[in-house]
Each structure stands twice: as C-alpha cells, then as structure tokens.
Amino acid sequence: MNGNPFDLIWYVLGLPLAGFLVQALFGGAVIRALGPAAGRRVMGALAVLPIVAAFGLGVSLVYNLIQLDPSSRNQVVTLFDWIRIPSLWVPFELRVDPLSMTMVLIITGVGALIHLYATGYMAEESDYARFFTYLNLFIAFMLILVLGNNLLMLFIGWEGVGLCSYLLIGFWYKDLANSRAGNKAFIVNRIGDVGLVIAMFLLVSLIASQGPSFVFSEGRFLSYDVLLSQSAINLYVANPLLTTVIALCLFVGACGKSAQFPLYLWLPDAMAGPTPVSALIHAATMVTAGVFLLNRLHPIFEASPVAGAVVAMIGAFTAAFAALIAFGQTDIKKVLAYSTVSQLGFMFIACGAGAYWAGMFHVTTHAFFKALLFLGAGAVIHAMAHEQDMRRYGKLLKYLPITGATMLVGWVAIAGVPPFAGFWSKEAILGAGLGNHYAEAANQNWGMVAGWIGLGVAALTAMYMTRLTWLTFFGPKEQWREIPLVDNGHGHDHAHAAHHDHAGHGGHAHEDHGPDEHNFFYTDAEVAARAEVPAHHHELDQTHTPHEVPISMWFPLVVLAILSLGGGYVLYNGHLFEHWLYPDGLALLSKEAVEGHPAGIPLLQLSIGAALLGIIAGLAVYWRGLPAKEGWDLSRWSPFRRAAANQFGYDRAMVEAGVDGGGFLANFAWKGIDVLFIDGIVNGLAAAAARLGGLLRTFQTGYVRSYALVTLVGVVALLGYLLIVAQRAGAMP
Amino acid sequence: MQDVPLSWYLGLGLFMFSTGVVGVVIRRNPVVVFMCIELMLNAVNLTFLAFARYMPAVLDAGESARSAWMAGQMMVIFVMAVAAAEVAVGLGIIMAIYRLRNEIDLDEMSALRG
Numbered sequence: 001m002n003g004n005p006f007d008l009i010w011y012v013l014g015l016p017l018a019g020f021l022v023q024a025l026f027g028g029a030v031i032r033a034l035g036p037a038a039g040r041r042v043m044g045a046l047a048v049l050p051i052v053a054a055f056g057l058g059v060s061l062v063y064n065l066i067q068l069d070p071s072s073r074n075q076v077v078t079l080f081d082w083i084r085i086p087s088l089w090v091p092f093e094l095r096v097d098p099l100s101m102t103m104v105l106i107i108t109g110v111g112a113l114i115h116l117y118a119t120g121y122m123a124e125e126s127d128y129a130r131f132f133t134y135l136n137l138f139i140a141f142m143l144i145l146v147l148g149n150n151l152l153m154l155f156i157g158w159e160g161v162g163l164c165s166y167l168l169i170g171f172w173y174k175d176l177a178n179s180r181a182g183n184k185a186f187i188v189n190r191i192g193d194v195g196l197v198i199a200m201f202l203l204v205s206l207i208a209s210q211g212p213s214f215v216f217s218e219g220r221f222l223s224y225d226v227l228l229s230q231s232a233i234n235l236y237v238a239n240p241l242l243t244t245v246i247a248l249c250l251f252v253g254a255c256g257k258s259a260q261f262p263l264y265l266w267l268p269d270a271m272a273g274p275t276p277v278s279a280l281i282h283a284a285t286m287v288t289a290g291v292f293l294l295n296r297l298h299p300i301f302e303a304s305p306v307a308g309a310v311v312a313m314i315g316a317f318t319a320a321f322a323a324l325i326a327f328g329q330t331d332i333k334k335v336l337a338y339s340t341v342s343q344l345g346f347m348f349i350a351c352g353a354g355a356y357w358a359g360m361f362h363v364t365t366h367a368f369f370k371a372l373l374f375l376g377a378g379a380v381i382h383a384m385a386h387e388q389d390m391r392r393y394g395k396l397l398k399y400l401p402i403t404g405a406t407m408l409v410g411w412v413a414i415a416g417v418p419p420f421a422g423f424w425s426k427e428a429i430l431g432a433g434l435g436n437h438y439a440e441a442a443n444q445n446w447g448m449v450a451g452w453i454g455l456g457v458a459a460l461t462a463m464y465m466t467r468l469t470w471l472t473f474f475g476p477k478e479q480w481r482e483i484p485l486v487d488n489g490h491g492h493d494h495a496h497a498a499h500h501d502h503a504g505h506g507g508h509a510h511e512d513h514g515p516d517e518h519n520f521f522y523t524d525a526e527v528a529a530r531a532e533v534p535a536h537h538h539e540l541d542q543t544h545t546p547h548e549v550p551i552s553m554w555f556p557l558v559v560l561a562i563l564s565l566g567g568g569y570v571l572y573n574g575h576l577f578e579h580w581l582y583p584d585g586l587a588l589l590s591k592e593a594v595e596g597h598p599a600g601i602p603l604l605q606l607s608i609g610a611a612l613l614g615i616i617a618g619l620a621v622y623w624r625g626l627p628a629k630e631g632w633d634l635s636r637w638s639p640f641r642r643a644a645a646n647q648f649g650y651d652r653a654m655v656e657a658g659v660d661g662g663g664f665l666a667n668f669a670w671k672g673i674d675v676l677f678i679d680g681i682v683n684g685l686a687a688a689a690a691r692l693g694g695l696l697r698t699f700q701t702g703y704v705r706s707y708a709l710v711t712l713v714g715v716v717a718l719l720g721y722l723l724i725v726a727q728r729a730g731a732m733p
Numbered sequence: 734m735q736d737v738p739l740s741w742y743l744g745l746g747l748f749m750f751s752t753g754v755v756g757v758v759i760r761r762n763p764v765v766v767f768m769c770i771e772l773m774l775n776a777v778n779l780t781f782l783a784f785a786r787y788m789p790a791v792l793d794a795g796e797s798a799r800s801a802w803m804a805g806q807m808m809v810i811f812v813m814a815v816a817a818a819e820v821a822v823g824l825g826i827i828m829a830i831y832r833l834r835n836e837i838d839l840d841e842m843s844a845l846r847g
Contacts, residue, residue, distance in 0.1 A: 701843065702842075702843025702844065703839070703840060703843055704766075704839055704842065705757065705758045705759065705760075705761075705766075705839065708754075708757050708758050709758045712754055712758065
C-alpha cells in the first residue's frame with residue numbers, strides 16, 4: 001500500500017484523535033501551569049490546529065480523487081484486521097469516495113470554524129480543556145462514522161458521536177436539567193440504535209445465506225463494497241419484503257440520530273449544551289448522520305418503494321410539525337433547534353423521493369447556514385449576558401453589526417431566497433419530490449405529497465425565521481431596557497424569578513448560562529471560593545449595553561456567511577454536486593424515475609413565491625416588534641401558539657408514556673411476572689421439597705434399634721421375594 | 734455321624750440368630766446388644782460348619798473336593814477374627830461414649846435424628 005496517496009486518510013482521522021489525547025492528558029496541567037488566560041489560548045490553539053490540518057488534508061485528498069476516473073473513485077484503505085474469525089471478516093478499513101469526502105470536508109471545515117468560535121465563546125469557562133477534549137473526540141468519531149468502509153465501523157462512530165453528544169449536552173452537569181437533557185438524548189437514541197443493529201443482523205443473514213464465496217466477500221458481509229456490489233443489489237431486488245424491513249430498520253436508526261418524528265424530541269432539549277456544540281453536533285454534522293446512512297446504502301432504499309414512501313412522508317410530517325412548533329418558541333436556540341428538525345425533514349423528503357444527492361446537498365448547505373445561525377445566536381446570547389429569550393432582544397443590529405449582518409445572510413439562506421444556498425438545495429428537494437415517480441405505494445405517489453407539504457413548510461420556515469430575525473435585530477424598542485435595575489444582592493434572584501414566571505420554553509427552561517448559580521449542587525467550600533472571583537458579566541437589565549463579539553467569534557461567522565451566500569449556486573451549477581456524488585446515476589432507479597424537474601408545475605416561481613410569502617407574512621406581523629399577543633403574559637397567547645409552545649403535548653405525552661408506561665410495565669413485570677410466576681415456581685419447588693423432607697424426617701428417629709428393625713424387615717422381605725422367585729423358577733421343590 | 738441330622742443344626746442356628754436379632758432390636762444396653770450380635774455371628778458360624786460337614790460333594794466324592802470342604806471352615810475362622818476385631822473397636826467406642834456422656838443407654842444416643 002506504500003505510495004498510495006489515499007493512505008493520508010489515516011492522518012485525517014488521526015489528527016483529531018491526537019488532539020483529543022493532548023487535550024485529555026495535558027489540558028488541565030497546561031492551563032494550571034501557564035495560568036488561565038495564556039493556558040486557554042495555548043490549549044485553544046492546540047484544539048483548532050488538528051481540525052484545520054485535517055481539513056487541509058481532506059482538500060488535498062479530494063483533489064486526488066477528482067484526478068481519478070469517476071468509476072474508480074472508491075478507494076479502500078485497510079489498516080488492520082479488526083475481527084477475523086471463520087465466516088466473518090471485519091477489517092478496519094476506510095473508504096475514500098465522493099460521499100465520505102463530502103462529509104469529511106463538512107465535518108473538518110465547519111468543525112474547524114466552530115472550534116475557532118468556541119475558543120472565544122468558552123473563554124470564561126473554567127473547564128476549558130474538558131470542553132475541547134469532548135469536541136475533538138467528537139470530530140474523530142464523526143470521521144470514523146463517515147469514513148469507515150463497513151457498517152460496524154459506522155456503528156462505532158454512530159455510538160461514539162452519541163456519547164460525545166451526551167457528554168456535551170450535559171457539559172454544565174451541575175445544573176440537573178442539563179444532565180437530564182443529556183440523558184434524554186442518549187436514551188431516545190438507543191431506540192434508533194436498536195433499529196440499526198437489527199438492520200445489520202438482517203443484512204448479514206441475507207448476504208450470508210448466499211454462502212461465503214458470494215462476491216469475493218470471504219465473510220466481509222458488512223463492508224460497503226459487498227453491500228453495494230451488483231450481485232448484492234440483485235439480491236435486494238429478489239427479496240423485496242426483507243429488503244423493505246431492512247430499509248425501515250435502517251430508517252429507524254436514522255430517525256433516532258437525525259431527530260425525525262417519533263424520536264425527534266431529544267434534539268430541542270439538547271440545546272442545553274453550549275452553543276458551539278449546538279451548532280456543530282446538533283445542526284451541522286451529527287444529526288445529518290441519518291441522511292448520510294441513507295445515501296451510503298441507497299440501493300437498499302431504491303429496491304423498496306414502500307420504504308421510500310415512508311421515509312418521504314415521515315420527513316414531510318416532521319418538517320411541518322417542527323415548523324409549527326417553532327412558532328410557539330421564544331427561546332432563540334429553541335427556534336433554531338426546531339428549524340433544524342424541520343430542515344432534516346426536508347433532507348428525508350429528498351431521500352425518500354429517490355433524490356439522494358439532493359438530501360446530501362441540503363446537508364451541505366444546511367451545515368453552512370444553520371451553523372451560521374447557531375453561531376450568530378451564540379454571539380447574540382454572549383452579548384446579551386446569557387439571556388436567550390427573544391422577548392428581551394430588539395434593535396440589536398446597531399450594537400452587533402457583524403453578527404447581525406451575517407445572521408441576515410443566514411436568514412435569507414434558510415428562507416430560500418435566490419441566490420442564497422438554501423434556495424438551491426430546497427429547490428432540488430422540492431423538484432425531486434414533485435417530479436419523481438419513485439416513492440409509490442398503494443397507487444399513490446407519496447413523494448409528490450411530501451413535495452407539496454414541503455412547499456408549504458418552506459413558506460412557514462421563511463415566516464418563523466423572519467420572526468426570529470425581526471424580534472432580535474429590529475423592532476421599535478430595545479426590550480431589555482424594560483428590566484428594572486435592582487441592586488446586586490437581589491439582581492440574580494430577580495432574573496431567575498422572571499425567567500421561571502414566564503417559562504414559555506416548551507416545558508423545560510434551559511438557559512445557556514455558565515455554571516449553575518442556584519447554590520444547588522455545590523459544596524459550601526465551592527460557593528465560598530466563587531464569591532471571591534469577580535463576576536464575569538453582570539445581569540441583563542436596563543443599563544446593559546451589548547458589545548460586538550471578538551474576532552475569533554466573528555471570523556467564522558463571516559466565512560460561513562460567504563458559504564451560505566455562494567456555496568449553493570457553485571455546487572448546484574451544472575449539476576456539479578449531483579455528478580460528483582453519483583456520476584453514473586443511481587443503482588436501480590432510471591433517470592426518468594428521478595427526473596428532478598416536475599413537468600407542468602412552475603416550481604421555480606412556486607418556491608420563490610413560498611419564500612417571499614413567508615417573509616412578507618412575517619414582516620407584516622412582526623414589523624412593529626413583539627406583538628402583545630406573544631408577550632410575557634401567556635394568557636393572552638392564541639391557543640395555537642400556546643399549544644405549539646408545548647409541542648402540541650407530544651413531548652409530554654411521549655415522556656409520560658415512556659416513564660409512566662415504562663414504570664407500569666416494570667411494575668407488572670415485577671409483581672405480576674417475577675413475584676407471582678417466576679418466584680412462585682422457584683419458591684414452590686423449594687417448599688414442596690421441604691414438605692417432602694419433613695415427611696421423610698419422621699422415619700429418622702435416631703434410635704439404632706429402629707434402624708436395625710427396618711434392616712431386619714428389609715432382609716426378610718428380600719429373602720421372601722427371592723424365595724418366591726426361586727419357587728416360580730422351579731429351583732425349589 | 735448319622736445321629737445328629739443337618740436340620741437340627743440349622744434349627745439351632747435359626748434360634749440363635751432370631752434371639753440375637755430380637756436382642757439387638759429391643760435391648761437398650763449396648764453391651765447386651767454386642768452379645769446379641771455375637772450370638773448372630775455364631776449362629777451363622779454354626780450353619781457354615783453344618784453345611785460344610787453335610788456338603789453333598791463331601792459325602793459322595795473323593796479327595797478332589799477337600800478344598801471346597803475346607804472353605805466353609807475357613808470362613809468360620811475368618812468370621813471369628815473379624816468379630817474379635819469388631820468387639821475390640823465397639824467396646825472402645827462404648828467406653829468413649831461413656832466417658833463423654835456418663836451413660837450408655839442406646840435410646841439416648843439419638844444425635845443423628847434429623
């Protein structure tokens with residue numbers, strides 16, 4: 001393998017891993033040795049550099065890949081045998097192909113920008129090294145997920161990013177709500193993982209049933225070059241039922257990781273983590289792993305139109321549902337979280353309708369503009385003394401010119417206004433949904449239904465993003481000026497009391513503030529020590545003046561804004577992205593079935609119209625700032641908005657069904673099955689043995705003579721028997 | 734030789750054995766129990782000797798059956814040796830129990846009762 005330029009891929013994977021080790025082993029010591037300020041600067045640089053270097057290597061590898069013929073753009077680089085037993089062979093191998101390299105560029109590129117941003121955002125954090133330990137580890141796991149050449153390696157990464165997500169959501173673990181949010185994310189993801197594991201078992205059983213010599217696999221049942229080979233594709237087509245089950249199980253896994261409808265509810269709570277985490281993990285990279293999975297194993301989904309219809313309709317429903325919920329949220333990060341769920345729904349519409357490249361295209365553009373929006377929101381939160389409620393904002397453009405300008409770019413990009421990035425990818429998705437004839441089941445073209453729903457959701461998206469933008473950056477007055485100034489001793493209590501009084505945050509009130517101030521989980525010594533540290537930031541009140549963020553934070557914003565501005569057009573122009581990912585078209589679906597441009601429907605006008613309609617409607621409602629109907633007084637909210645604020649009761653119902661229902665089941669299993677049935681059998685057997693023993697015990701008198709008597713009786717009986725036998729046999733006269 | 738028939742020996746052996754059995758079962762003194770066991774062993778010895786004497790082979794055949802004829806008598810010697818050893822051990826045990834508990838009533842020796 002010497003001299004293969006693609007061996008460099010190991011450095012792409014190894015650099016973040018090395019960064020993780022450096023942070024984990026030396027981070028705390030370095031910061032202690034150099035002091036907080038210098039130490040954090042050094043460790044921050046050491047966290048960012050590996051990601052930047054990995055991005056550089058990724059770019060050079062993509063350049064190498066482009067030089068190759070399109071048909072040979074799937075280089076597999078093997079490091080060592082991971083599992084090798086008779087009839088199963090799982091090498092530790094990486095796959096360099098357009099799909100994985102696209103994800104690598106997104107992960108390392110956007111990841112590097114977000115790392116850079118985080119060095120500024122987390123500058124006041126005392127647990128600085130721990131944060132970057134997790135963040136670098138996340139990048140490493142995410143790279144394993146996308147680069148691995150078999151499903152088991154994908155699964156390592158899949159679980160690894162779940163772990164990092166859990167660790168980072170609960171980063172400020174001293175606030176119990178954050179720990180709970182982390183738990184919720186981890187537990188809900190387990191449901192999806194079960195689906196993924198079942199799909200893997202079914203795939204192995206399907207392929208292994210063909211014998212070990214099947215397509216040179218030699219037991220490499222889970223490697224992509226086996227799963228994607230022509231013989232395997234023929235196998236999928238020959239077993240439509242099993243293939244549909246496999247596809248649906250895979251989709252269950254994707255639903256968990258990518259926050260689709262039945263399992264989306266962990267993502268809004270995941271906003272408890274620091275904002276860079278929300279941007280990197282819960283918007284740009286990890287949550288798109290489901291879309292990546294569908295792209296990676298697209299022949300399985302192509303072979304099953306039913307699965308395609310399910311994927312498209314779940315995606316459409318999730319998109320609409322989350323968009324409606326976003327209208328009821330006042331927390332700026334929550335709005336962005338629901339918009340992420342909604343945009344992920346769009347990606348699944350595309351995958352369900354057979355336009356896998358459009359799903360990946362939206363992954364890419366979404367990574368640009370959603371990371372931009374999250375980082376911008378983080379900058380706003382940073383500038384507003386960690387207040388996340390949009391009802392406290394207003395007219396911020398004056399104070400935050402760079403953040404404001406870049407977030408405006410993000411706003412029009414997600415709203416779908418040409419020529420911004422979101423327009424091109426959303427247009428491709430809607431075109432695929434409306435124009436394709438693939439996802440058909442029960443004589444209904446579900447892809448088209450999903451496409452029409454998506455068009456409506458596009459208008460909703462534009463409207464709630466306008467709401468967010470206007471309440472934050474425009475409006476007639478600076479809302480936080482209405483918070484009365486109180487003396488320092490009670491300032492904090494007041495802010496929290498206000499917060500809890502008006503907790504319109506959809507159930508849980510998470511704040512993106514630093515370590516919890518509730519004097520709740522700290523020892524007395526810690527509280528006493530903290531009193532000596534001068535407060536980093538004062539509370540938000542009428543004397544507050546927002547300041548623009550430092551360059552380490554606004555530089556990523558600018559880069560992402562440029563990408564959001566031009567990235568979509570560059571990639572879309574001349575089918576660049578589509579031909580890069582799928583140079584030969586799809587495996588099964590013909591060109592006609594996935595024609596991206598619907599005949600007879602003026603898609604261009606419709607999608608631009610939807611975007612403009614949403615923006616205009618949003619402006620009409622929010623032009624004069626916060627309407628009284630959406631203020632602090634919840635009783636004046638419209639019933640729809642109140643219901644949306646509570647996720648239409650879905651979250652509560654699911655949690656109650658999960659917790660109470662699980663409790664009921666466990667109780668039943670305990671009292672009904674375990675105590676009554678299992679213990680009944682076990683204890684009953686023991687009691688029967690004891691009773692039998694008690695019966696037999698009466699024969700054990702302990703008197704020698706009674707034993708002798710018994711022996712005598714036995715001997716006499718034996719002799720008598722022998723006598724009778726002998727007589728029968730005629731031996732005796 | 735014709736004066737005492739075989740059945741008389743057997744009848745005496747049976748009587749001695751039954752006496753021994755009844756004694757073992759009903760007596761509470763271990764020394765008496767031992768004597769009864771001896772009685773049973775001797776009843777068996779008697780039958781051995783009687784059968785050896787009246788063995789049809791010995792009556793009819795010649796010298797070739799001499800070893801078989803000796804077997805019954807040898808068994809008696811063997812039983813007597815074993816009985817002597819058994820008595821030595823048994824009396825030792827009885828002595829040990831007496832030292833331990835100051836009594837040798839068999840009905841009190843029921844520590845094995847479950």
